[in-house]
Amino acid sequence: MTMTRTAKPVRQRGFSLVEMMIAVVLGIVVVGGLINLFIANRKGYQLQSGANYLQQNIRVASDRLGWSLRMADFWGGNAYTDININSTATGAITSAGGSCTQAWATSLAPNSTGGGSVFGYSGSTTFPLGAACIGTAANYVKGSDVIVMRYVDTQILSPGPVPAEAATIAANPNQVYLVTAVGGQATLFANSPVPTTPTNSSSIRQYVYPYRVDMYYLRPCSAPAGAACAATDDNGAPLPTLMRQYLRSDGTFVSEAVVDGVEQMKVAYGVSVSGGTSPAPTSYMTASAVTAANAWDRVVSVAVSVVAVSPVRDIAVPHEATYKLSSDCTYKIAAAGTDVSACTNFTPFGDKPWQYTRAVQQFVVQLRNRNEN
Known part of the structure; x- marks a missing residue:
């Protein structure tokens, strides 16, 4: 009789409770490390994005302000003293309120009240030209400066012995233009007929340029829900914004946002002893000091200082x-x-200002069109 041996069952073993607990702990450590790495990378990305945001904002602000300053005092080859102000020019403009009137808009003589190719206003408790000029007092960052530039654009409407685009000019009756004879005379006007400049000298080559008025100031919010900035704007954190108010082709003043995140702006004016004959400033003065010295005709350069602030909070440091x-x-x-010193009633951005990154920059623009007048 043959004996059959029964195979001994193989004993199978799994993870012990201790081994499983060790594996779980190791997994938690690895996952936790990955999460921390992800959070650190995300925070680093946000901070770098915030830094890029600040630099981009400063660049945009300097580019836009620089353009207007470089164009200031350009009158198509003439000095402001050669320009006649036609009543049609002032009549075509609608007052923006406050001191932003028709006469102010066409005031080309420096040292007149608010006039000239470049004129500034030192920061104050209220908007220096009257709150109605920008709609309401709530639309002004207290303590920040305001600067105004006047010039004609580079677009030439009608070169030739006699202005040839009367139909275009007539179609825009509230657009203010400058008709000029280079080295002769010029007239600021609106609508047709186009004045002959100089008088009874139609044989002299003439040009027509659109007239521009730019005013830069700071508004406490970027996107107001209504006509005035409020605490609820910009998702409850109103972001200060560099604004440009300009004279539109329909004769009205309109404000547009240039770049947000500009917390403060101050402007200093380089004054030369001899004005346009010497491009080198001998000193830099505040707007109030230039006005007191009656020296706007001797301003040859402008230094603008801005502080940009990130809207992203950083609580790390x-x-x-x-x-x-x-x-x-x-x-x-x-x-x-x-601690705020001298900036009249100025309040920095954020309920906890120290938790936001900032960048400051100063740039200087030479007034290249400044003429000896």
């Missing part, structure tokens, strides 16, 4: 710094609180 933008504006950002 306090972003403490002191910003001295001019002799009449210094403010300190510190975790212990904000």
